[in-house]
Amino acid sequence: MSRLPKLGILGSGSGSNCQSIYDAIQSGSLRAEIAVVMSDNPDAYILERARSWGIPAEVIDCGGFKTRFPEESQASVAARLKQYGVDCVCLAGFMRLVKLPLLKEFPSRILNIHPSLLPAFPGLHAWEQAVNAGAAESGCTVHYVDDGMDTGPILGQARVPVLPGDTPESLHARIQEQEHTLYPAMIARVLETLA
Known part of the structure; x- marks a missing residue:
């Protein structure tokens, strides 16, 4: 790519x-x-961040559903992303399951960061799951998105020990520190393959 991805x-x-x-x-x-x-x-504060950087910030209409991501909403999002010329989609704390048609429009070009060492502790509040299970370590995973919940091919992981006396909050804070390094590095690696 001669232009920036x-x-x-x-x-x-x-x-x-x-x-x-x-x-x-x-x-x-x-x-x-x-x-x-x-x-x-x-x-969501993520929209405020984007506006403060002068980056377009748009609200996704999910038809009033609290957790479902309706197909028509996904089709609309896919169309908007295409209009912006998007090469790679990055989920950053996006709390809905991505399915078709988004996956079809961006094959192997949708990434997610998850706060556990997948396949351990998929789904919500993974740091809480790790503490409650008495896990010795946790961490974060960057993976390609497929049509399952946190099941896509893994790109990279960072490990974080679960310390004695850790609360879900203290563990989550340390995992996030690793996320903030791992995610940009894995995005860079994926973009090299698209060049």
Whole structure:
């Protein structure tokens, strides 16, 4: 690619991983640009971050569903991402399952970061699952998105020990530190394969 690859970022919350991607681009360690940030939560701070950077921020209409990601919504998101010329889609705390037609439109070009060492502790509140299970270690995983829950091929992982006295919150904070390094590095690796 002679131009910079374009990222589309989907998130539901504060967007700390989106911030780490933006920071990596600003520092020059990730050669890309964020074309658009989209959220299913109109009040999500991730949208505020994007606006403050002068990046388009759009709300995804999920038809009033709390957790489902209707096919028509996914088709609409896929069309918008295409309009922005997005090469790679990065899920950053996006709390809905991506299925067709998004997967069909971006084959092997949708990435996710998950706060556990997959396949251990898929789904919600993985750091809580790790503490409750008495796990000796946890961490984070960047993987390609397929039509399952946190089941796609793994790109990279970072390990975090579970310390004596860890609470779900303290473990989550340490996992997030690793996420913010791992995710931009794995995105860079994927973009090299698209070049």
